[in-house]
Amino acid sequence: GTLSENQVATLMNHSGWAIVPIRFGAGIKRKLLQYVFEELPVISTPEGIEGLPQPLPLSIKVLGLDNWSSIDIRDWSDSTLSIRGENSGTEWINNYYSKEQMDKELAKVVNAILNQ
Numbered sequence: 864g865t866l867s868e869n870q871v872a873t874l875m876n877h878s879g880w881a882i883v884p885i886r887f888g889a890g891i892k893r894k895l896l897q898y899v900f901e902e903l904p905v906i907s908t909p910e911g912i913e914g915l916p917q918p919l920p921l922s923i924k925v926l927g928l929d930n931w932s933s934i935d936i937r938d939w940s941d942s943t944l945s946i947r948g949e950n951s952g953t954e955w956i957n958n959y960y961s962k963e964q965m966d967k968e969l970a971k972v973v974n975a976i977l978n979q
Contacts, residue, residue, distance in 0.1 A: 875897075880905065880906065881903045882906050899920060899955065900956045907924070912925055920955040
C-alpha cells in the first residue's frame with residue numbers, strides 16, 4: 864500500500880531514527896533527504912548515500928549491513944539528536960538543496976552549455 868504525505872509525517876514525528884538498508888541502486892534517495900531534513904538520525908548502507916554531497920551530516924551513520932548489529936541505537940540516536948549548527952541535518956540540506964543553491968547549480972550548467 865501507500866501512505867499519504869500526512870501519514871508519513873506523522874510516522875516520522877513519532878520515530879527516534881530511520882534506516883536505509885539499500886543494497887543496490889543509483890541516484891539520490893529522496894526519503895533519506897527527508898529523514899535528514901526532519902533531523903532523524905539515519906543508519907544507511909554505503910549504497911544508500913550514493914550521490915549525496917560530502918561531508919555528510921553527523922546524523923547519518925554509514926555501515927555495511929554486516930555491521931548493523933554492532934551499533935547501540937539508543938546511545939547513538941540520543942547523542943545525535945543534540946547535533947545543531949554546522950553539522951546538523953537541516954544545515955546540510957540548506958547548504959546543498961535550498962532553492963538558492965539549486966539556482967546557482969542550474970546557472971553553472973546553463974553557462975557551461977552557452978559557452979561551448
